[in-house]
Amino acid sequence: MPDLYLQIADQPDSVLEAIAASMEDRISDPAMQEICADYLGRLPGPGAEVVEIGCGNGSSTEMILRHLRPGRLVGIDPAEGLLARARKRFATRDEMSFASGNAVQTGLPGEGADVVVAHTVYSHLADPAAALAEARRLLRPGGILAVFDGDYATNTVALFEGDPLQAAMVSTQRNLIHDPYIMRHLPRMMREAGFEAPESRAYGFVQTGRPAYIQSLMARGVTAAAAAGDCSEALAQGFRDETDARVEAGRFYGAILFACHAARKPA
Numbered sequence: 106m107p108d109l110y111l112q113i114a115d116q117p118d119s120v121l122e123a124i125a126a127s128m129e130d131r132i133s134d135p136a137m138q139e140i141c142a143d144y145l146g147r148l149p150g151p152g153a154e155v156v157e158i159g160c161g162n163g164s165s166t167e168m169i170l171r172h173l174r175p176g177r178l179v180g181i182d183p184a185e186g187l188l189a190r191a192r193k194r195f196a197t198r199d200e201m202s203f204a205s206g207n208a209v210q211t212g213l214p215g216e217g218a219d220v221v222v223a224h225t226v227y228s229h230l231a232d233p234a235a236a237l238a239e240a241r242r243l244l245r246p247g248g249i250l251a252v253f254d255g256d257y258a259t260n261t262v263a264l265f266e267g268d269p270l271q272a273a274m275v276s277t278q279r280n281l282i283h284d285p286y287i288m289r290h291l292p293r294m295m296r297e298a299g300f301e302a303p304e305s306r307a308y309g310f311v312q313t314g315r316p317a318y319i320q321s322l323m324a325r326g327v328t329a330a331a332a333a334g335d336c337s338e339a340l341a342q343g344f345r346d347e348t349d350a351r352v353e354a355g356r357f358y359g360a361i362l363f364a365c366h367a368a369r370k371p372a
Contacts, residue, residue, distance in 0.1 A: 110229035111283060114183040121186040125162040132164040140308045141165075141253075144365040145172035145222075147304075148251055152176040153219040156243055158208045158236070159226035163191035166201075169222055179213060181206040208236035215242045221250045227291065228254045229283050237298035247372040250300065251365060256307075257285030259362040270351075273344040276335045277326030288364045300368035312359040324348075 113124070131137055151174040160166050160180030169178065180203040182188050188203045195201045206212045208223065208230055221240045227233050240250045257278060263271035278285065295303050324345050331341035351357040 110281075111231060113187075114185070116184065116186075118186050121184060125164075125187060125190055128161050128164040132168060134312075136310060138168070140310070140363060141168040142172055143308070144251065144253055144306060144367070145169060147367065148173055148222070148249060149219050150174065154217060154245075155179070155220045155222065156181065156211070156213060156218045158211070158221060158223040158240070159229075160191055160203060161187045163194040163203075165222075165224040166191065166195070168224075170198075173220065175220075176200060178202075179204060181208075181211045181213070183207045209239055211239060211243065213243055216245045218243045219245060219248050221248070223250075223252045223254075225254050227252050227287050228257060228285065230287075231283060233284070233287060233291070234294060234298065237294060237300070241299055241370055244370045246370060248370050249367055250295070250370070251367045252288075252291060253363065253365045254288050255282075255285075255310075256288045256362045256364055257282045258289070259360070260285070261361070262357070262359045264351075264356065264358060270344065270347055273327065273330075273336070273340070277330040277344075279335065280329035280333055281326050288366070291366050295366060295368040299371070301371060303366040303368035305364060305366050308363045308365075310361050310363055313355075313357060 132141070145168060153173060153175045155169060155173060155175040155178045157166055157169060157178065157180045160182050163180065166178070166180055169175065178201045180191055180201070182191070182203070183205065185205060188205060191203050204212060208226060209232060221243055223240070227236065230236050244250065260274065260278060261271060262268075262274050292303050292305060327336070327341045327344045330336050331338050348357070
Protein backbone atom coordinates (compact mmCIF):
# COMPACT_ATOMS: atom_id res chain seq x y z
CA MET A 106 0.00 0.00 0.00
CA PRO A 107 1.51 3.38 -0.96
CA ASP A 108 1.59 6.47 1.24
CA LEU A 109 -2.11 7.22 1.79
CA TYR A 110 -1.38 10.93 1.34
CA LEU A 111 -0.77 10.23 -2.35
CA GLN A 112 -4.50 9.48 -2.60
CA ILE A 113 -5.67 11.87 0.11
CA ALA A 114 -8.32 13.41 -2.15
CA ASP A 115 -9.99 9.99 -2.35
CA GLN A 116 -9.98 9.20 1.38
CA PRO A 117 -13.29 8.90 3.27
CA ASP A 118 -14.13 11.53 5.87
CA SER A 119 -13.31 9.13 8.71
CA VAL A 120 -9.70 8.96 7.49
CA LEU A 121 -9.57 12.73 6.94
CA GLU A 122 -10.82 13.26 10.49
CA ALA A 123 -8.02 11.06 11.85
CA ILE A 124 -5.48 12.95 9.74
CA ALA A 125 -6.86 16.31 10.88
CA ALA A 126 -6.67 15.20 14.52
CA SER A 127 -3.06 14.11 14.00
CA MET A 128 -2.22 17.49 12.41
CA GLU A 129 -3.75 19.32 15.37
CA ASP A 130 -1.92 17.19 17.90
CA ARG A 131 1.47 17.54 16.24
CA ILE A 132 1.22 21.31 15.77
CA SER A 133 0.08 21.80 19.39
CA ASP A 134 3.20 20.14 20.78
CA PRO A 135 5.27 22.84 22.57
CA ALA A 136 8.49 21.62 20.96
CA MET A 137 6.93 21.78 17.49
CA GLN A 138 5.62 25.26 18.21
CA GLU A 139 9.15 26.37 19.07
CA ILE A 140 10.44 24.85 15.84
CA CYS A 141 7.75 26.61 13.80
CA ALA A 142 8.51 29.91 15.51
CA ASP A 143 12.15 29.58 14.51
CA TYR A 144 11.81 28.58 10.88
CA LEU A 145 8.78 30.74 10.10
CA GLY A 146 10.30 33.66 11.98
CA ARG A 147 13.12 33.76 9.43
CA LEU A 148 10.75 34.33 6.50
CA PRO A 149 9.52 37.70 5.14
CA GLY A 150 7.21 39.28 7.67
CA PRO A 151 4.06 41.38 7.87
CA GLY A 152 2.14 42.12 4.69
CA ALA A 153 3.65 39.36 2.53
CA GLU A 154 1.64 37.47 -0.08
CA VAL A 155 1.83 33.83 1.05
CA VAL A 156 0.85 30.55 -0.58
CA GLU A 157 0.68 27.48 1.65
CA ILE A 158 0.99 24.18 -0.19
CA GLY A 159 -0.82 21.31 1.54
CA CYS A 160 -2.65 23.48 4.07
CA GLY A 161 -4.78 20.54 5.27
CA ASN A 162 -7.29 21.54 7.92
CA GLY A 163 -5.47 24.79 8.68
CA SER A 164 -3.46 23.71 11.71
CA SER A 165 -0.12 24.70 10.15
CA THR A 166 -1.81 27.81 8.73
CA GLU A 167 -2.29 28.99 12.31
CA MET A 168 1.49 29.02 12.75
CA ILE A 169 2.00 30.92 9.49
CA LEU A 170 -0.50 33.59 10.56
CA ARG A 171 1.11 33.91 13.98
CA HIS A 172 4.67 34.31 12.79
CA LEU A 173 4.41 35.87 9.29
CA ARG A 174 1.26 38.01 9.65
CA PRO A 175 0.71 37.92 5.88
CA GLY A 176 -1.25 40.53 3.96
CA ARG A 177 -2.86 37.73 2.00
CA LEU A 178 -2.70 33.95 2.30
CA VAL A 179 -3.96 31.30 -0.10
CA GLY A 180 -4.05 27.71 1.13
CA ILE A 181 -3.92 24.86 -1.40
CA ASP A 182 -4.86 21.24 -0.71
CA PRO A 183 -6.17 18.32 -2.82
CA ALA A 184 -8.61 17.07 -0.14
CA GLU A 185 -11.94 18.90 -0.20
CA GLY A 186 -12.80 17.53 3.24
CA LEU A 187 -9.71 19.16 4.76
CA LEU A 188 -10.31 22.40 2.85
CA ALA A 189 -13.83 22.55 4.27
CA ARG A 190 -12.37 22.34 7.77
CA ALA A 191 -9.85 25.10 6.99
CA ARG A 192 -12.51 27.39 5.51
CA LYS A 193 -14.70 26.95 8.58
CA ARG A 194 -11.76 27.61 10.86
CA PHE A 195 -10.90 30.93 9.22
CA ALA A 196 -14.37 32.01 8.12
CA THR A 197 -13.93 35.49 9.60
CA ARG A 198 -10.52 36.18 8.02
CA ASP A 199 -11.03 38.19 4.82
CA GLU A 200 -7.34 38.07 3.87
CA MET A 201 -7.42 34.28 3.58
CA SER A 202 -8.76 31.90 0.96
CA PHE A 203 -8.51 28.18 0.27
CA ALA A 204 -8.57 26.40 -3.07
CA SER A 205 -8.40 22.86 -4.40
CA GLY A 206 -5.08 21.98 -6.00
CA ASN A 207 -1.82 20.21 -5.33
CA ALA A 208 1.88 20.94 -5.16
CA VAL A 209 2.34 20.36 -8.89
CA GLN A 210 -0.81 22.11 -10.12
CA THR A 211 -1.97 24.87 -7.79
CA GLY A 212 -4.13 26.68 -10.34
CA LEU A 213 -2.76 30.03 -9.12
CA PRO A 214 -1.29 32.78 -11.31
CA GLY A 215 2.47 33.02 -11.62
CA GLU A 216 4.81 35.46 -9.85
CA GLY A 217 2.18 36.55 -7.33
CA ALA A 218 3.68 35.25 -4.07
CA ASP A 219 6.42 36.57 -1.81
CA VAL A 220 6.57 33.30 0.15
CA VAL A 221 5.56 29.71 -0.58
CA VAL A 222 5.44 27.41 2.46
CA ALA A 223 5.20 23.61 2.35
CA HIS A 224 4.88 22.23 5.89
CA THR A 225 5.37 18.43 6.03
CA VAL A 226 4.35 18.01 2.38
CA TYR A 227 7.39 17.05 0.30
CA SER A 228 7.90 13.67 1.99
CA HIS A 229 4.50 12.70 0.55
CA LEU A 230 5.07 13.85 -3.04
CA ALA A 231 5.54 11.52 -5.99
CA ASP A 232 7.18 14.26 -8.11
CA PRO A 233 9.03 16.79 -5.92
CA ALA A 234 10.92 18.20 -8.92
CA ALA A 235 7.64 19.23 -10.53
CA ALA A 236 6.51 20.72 -7.20
CA LEU A 237 9.69 22.81 -7.05
CA ALA A 238 9.05 24.07 -10.58
CA GLU A 239 5.51 25.06 -9.61
CA ALA A 240 6.73 26.85 -6.49
CA ARG A 241 9.28 28.77 -8.55
CA ARG A 242 6.55 29.76 -11.00
CA LEU A 243 4.36 31.08 -8.17
CA LEU A 244 7.08 33.24 -6.64
CA ARG A 245 7.97 36.76 -7.57
CA PRO A 246 11.67 37.37 -8.31
CA GLY A 247 13.39 37.39 -4.93
CA GLY A 248 10.60 35.37 -3.32
CA ILE A 249 11.31 32.49 -0.93
CA LEU A 250 10.24 28.85 -0.86
CA ALA A 251 10.34 27.27 2.61
CA VAL A 252 10.06 23.47 2.82
CA PHE A 253 9.77 22.00 6.29
CA ASP A 254 9.65 18.24 6.71
CA GLY A 255 10.99 15.25 8.54
CA ASP A 256 14.15 13.37 7.65
CA TYR A 257 12.17 10.21 8.25
CA ALA A 258 15.16 7.97 7.70
CA THR A 259 16.28 9.14 11.18
CA ASN A 260 12.96 8.14 12.79
CA THR A 261 13.57 5.78 15.68
CA VAL A 262 11.65 4.19 18.52
CA ALA A 263 14.38 1.66 19.40
CA LEU A 264 15.43 1.13 23.01
CA PHE A 265 18.15 -1.41 22.22
CA GLU A 266 20.00 -2.88 19.24
CA GLY A 267 17.71 -5.10 17.20
CA ASP A 268 14.58 -3.78 18.91
CA PRO A 269 11.69 -5.41 16.97
CA LEU A 270 9.54 -2.32 17.54
CA GLN A 271 11.94 -0.39 15.31
CA ALA A 272 11.51 -2.90 12.49
CA ALA A 273 7.75 -2.67 12.86
CA MET A 274 7.94 1.14 12.80
CA VAL A 275 9.94 1.09 9.56
CA SER A 276 7.35 -1.21 8.00
CA THR A 277 4.45 1.02 9.00
CA GLN A 278 6.26 4.15 7.86
CA ARG A 279 6.32 2.80 4.30
CA ASN A 280 2.55 3.25 4.29
CA LEU A 281 2.62 6.78 5.69
CA ILE A 282 5.69 8.36 4.04
CA HIS A 283 6.45 8.27 0.31
CA ASP A 284 10.12 9.31 0.50
CA PRO A 285 11.84 9.25 3.92
CA TYR A 286 15.05 10.62 2.35
CA ILE A 287 13.63 13.63 0.48
CA MET A 288 15.12 16.26 2.78
CA ARG A 289 18.60 14.93 2.01
CA HIS A 290 18.04 15.41 -1.73
CA LEU A 291 16.15 18.68 -1.61
CA PRO A 292 19.05 21.19 -1.39
CA ARG A 293 20.50 19.84 -4.64
CA MET A 294 17.08 19.66 -6.25
CA MET A 295 16.34 23.27 -5.30
CA ARG A 296 19.50 24.46 -7.01
CA GLU A 297 18.70 22.37 -10.08
CA ALA A 298 15.22 23.93 -10.16
CA GLY A 299 16.75 27.40 -10.45
CA PHE A 300 16.72 28.55 -6.84
CA GLU A 301 19.69 30.07 -5.07
CA ALA A 302 21.56 27.84 -2.63
CA PRO A 303 19.13 27.18 0.24
CA GLU A 304 19.62 28.01 3.88
CA SER A 305 19.12 24.81 5.84
CA ARG A 306 18.40 24.30 9.51
CA ALA A 307 17.91 21.08 11.47
CA TYR A 308 15.65 20.51 14.47
CA GLY A 309 15.64 17.52 16.78
CA PHE A 310 12.21 16.35 17.93
CA VAL A 311 11.80 13.87 20.77
CA GLN A 312 8.64 12.29 22.14
CA THR A 313 8.47 10.44 25.45
CA GLY A 314 5.05 11.58 26.65
CA ARG A 315 1.69 12.51 25.13
CA PRO A 316 0.58 8.86 24.91
CA ALA A 317 -2.71 9.43 23.10
CA TYR A 318 -0.95 10.95 20.08
CA ILE A 319 1.77 8.29 20.01
CA GLN A 320 -0.69 5.43 20.33
CA SER A 321 -2.99 6.86 17.66
CA LEU A 322 -0.17 7.45 15.17
CA MET A 323 1.41 4.06 15.73
CA ALA A 324 -1.95 2.29 15.49
CA ARG A 325 -2.82 4.07 12.24
CA GLY A 326 0.52 3.15 10.72
CA VAL A 327 0.46 -0.50 11.69
CA THR A 328 -3.16 -0.84 10.55
CA ALA A 329 -2.10 0.48 7.14
CA ALA A 330 0.83 -1.94 7.07
CA ALA A 331 -1.40 -4.91 7.87
CA ALA A 332 -3.92 -3.86 5.22
CA ALA A 333 -1.09 -3.64 2.68
CA GLY A 334 0.11 -7.14 3.56
CA ASP A 335 3.42 -5.91 4.97
CA CYS A 336 2.72 -7.79 8.19
CA SER A 337 0.11 -10.13 9.60
CA GLU A 338 -2.73 -8.86 11.76
CA ALA A 339 -1.27 -10.87 14.65
CA LEU A 340 2.05 -9.04 14.28
CA ALA A 341 0.22 -5.72 13.93
CA GLN A 342 -1.63 -6.36 17.18
CA GLY A 343 1.63 -7.25 18.87
CA PHE A 344 3.05 -3.93 17.70
CA ARG A 345 0.06 -2.05 19.10
CA ASP A 346 0.29 -3.94 22.41
CA GLU A 347 4.03 -3.27 22.80
CA THR A 348 3.61 0.41 21.96
CA ASP A 349 0.80 0.71 24.52
CA ALA A 350 2.84 -1.14 27.15
CA ARG A 351 5.86 1.14 26.69
CA VAL A 352 3.72 4.27 26.78
CA GLU A 353 1.87 3.19 29.90
CA ALA A 354 5.14 2.21 31.63
CA GLY A 355 6.76 5.51 30.69
CA ARG A 356 9.35 3.70 28.57
CA PHE A 357 8.37 4.94 25.12
CA TYR A 358 11.04 6.91 23.27
CA GLY A 359 10.72 8.34 19.78
CA ALA A 360 13.09 10.72 18.01
CA ILE A 361 13.31 12.27 14.54
CA LEU A 362 15.24 15.04 12.83
CA PHE A 363 13.19 17.75 11.13
CA ALA A 364 14.68 20.27 8.74
CA CYS A 365 13.78 23.46 6.90
CA HIS A 366 15.30 24.32 3.52
CA ALA A 367 14.53 27.92 2.54
CA ALA A 368 15.59 28.91 -0.99
CA ARG A 369 15.24 32.22 -2.82
CA LYS A 370 14.17 32.67 -6.42
CA PRO A 371 16.80 34.86 -8.10
CA ALA A 372 15.76 38.50 -8.38
